[in-house]
Amino acid sequence: MSTRKIIILNGHPAPSSLSQSLCQTYQTAAEAGGHKVRYHDLSSMQFDIDYGQTGYQNVKPLEPDLAAFLSDLEWADHVVMATPMWWGAIPAKLKGVFDRALLPGRAFDTRNVNVLGLPAPMLTGKTARVLLTSDTPALWLRLIYGNAIKRIISSQILGFVGIKPTRFSSFAPATDAAEKTVLSWQRKVADLGARAA
Template sequence: MSARKILILNGHPGQTSLSKSLCAAYQSAAEGNGHLVRFHDISQMQFDMDYGQGGYHEPKPLEPDLAAFLGDLEWAEHVVMAAPLWWGAIPAKLKGVFDRALLPGRAFDTRNANFLGLPAPMLTGKTARVLLTSDTPALLLRLFYGNAVKKFISRQILGFVGIKPTRFTTFAPATDAPESKVETWLAAAGGLGAKAA
């Protein structure tokens, strides 16, 4: 397998988390197999999450951490994101990354809309893997909630800008998971990293 360019985003805002450990396992295995990895950790990123009143015509200038993230997103062939499921969605700071960084002219082209009026995606040719931690088991997430968070991430964020397909690996229930279970999960993340999958 030829080396792939991989962007890893830890979407948990805490300094330490299962999400961050999953990212580390993925990164270590990917780099061990010769893949090129750039890592971003939202717990370390400094930026204003609020898009504010600027609008698309006068957006806020991107802070250095967001500019670096967007540049690496454009560079990458494969995007890996780890995030916890909080109140049926993703953490606010992670949503803030997408609100601020995925802008017209870099992520999508409003001047080139399709017959439905949707702008042309500008980040095509990339795939994604989401490592989702949750206390809701994957089966119940599908039966009771219709996989809403997965649709939100894969269709309304990543797919909207052209990153697809998005594949998910769910680790649940995550709170107070025994160490043996966590080790199994970390090994699974490493297995994905080794294959850049």
Template sequence: MSSRKILILNGHPGQTSLSKSLCAAYQAAAEASGHHVRCHDISQMQFDMDYGQSGYKNPKPLEPDLAAFLEDLEWAEHVVMAAPLWWGAVPAKLKAVFDRALLPGRAFDTRNVNFMGLPAPMLTGKTARVLLTSDTPSLWLRLFYGNAVKKFISRQILGFVGIKPTRFTTFAPATDAPQAKVGTWLRTASGLGAKAA
């Protein structure tokens, strides 16, 4: 298998988390298999989370951490994101990364629209894997909530800018999971990393 360029984004704002451990397991296995990995951790990223009222015609300049993230997103062939499910969506700081960094001219082209008026995606040719931690079991997430968070991430964020397909691996219930279960989950992340899947 040829090596791939992989961007890993830990989307948990805490200094320590299961998401961070999953990212570390994925990274170690991916690098051991010869893949090229760049990592970002939102708990370490410093930027203004509020896009404000500047609009796309006069956007706020990207802070260094966001500029580096966007450059690595453009560089990557495969994007891996780990995030917890909080109140049916992702943490606010993770959403803010996309609010601030996915801008016209870099992520999508408003001058080139399709028949429905949607701008052309500019980050095509990339795939994604989301490592989702949750206290809601996968079956309930699908039956009661229609997999809303998965649609939101895969269609309205990543798919909108051309990153697809997005595949999900869900780890649940995550709070107070026994160490044996966590160990199994970390091995799952390692297996995905080894295959750059």
């Protein structure tokens, strides 16, 4: 397997979490496998999550943490993101990363649209792995909620800017998971990291 360039985003806003543990496990295994990794931790990123009402003609300058994230996203050929599912979606601060950093001219090209009027994606040639933690079992998430959070992440966020395919690994129920369960999840993530999958 060739060496991959991987960006990891721990999308949990707390300084310590299961998401962080999974990201660190993935990073350790990926680096041991010879892959290049750049890591971003949402809890330590400082930026205004509110895009505001200025429109794309007068956007806020990216804060250093967002600028570094976007630069590393452009550099990478594989994107790994861990996120909890809160109220059926991703945390507000994580949504703020996408609202603020995925901008025209860097993430998509509004001057080049397809027959449906959609802008051309500019972050193509990348794949993604999402480590999704929740208290909703994966079967329930699919049958009752139609995998809404997965469709939003894979199609309306990552896929929109050209990052695809997005594969998911679900870990649930997460809140009171037993230690042996967490260890089994970490082994699964370590295997993904070793393979840069």
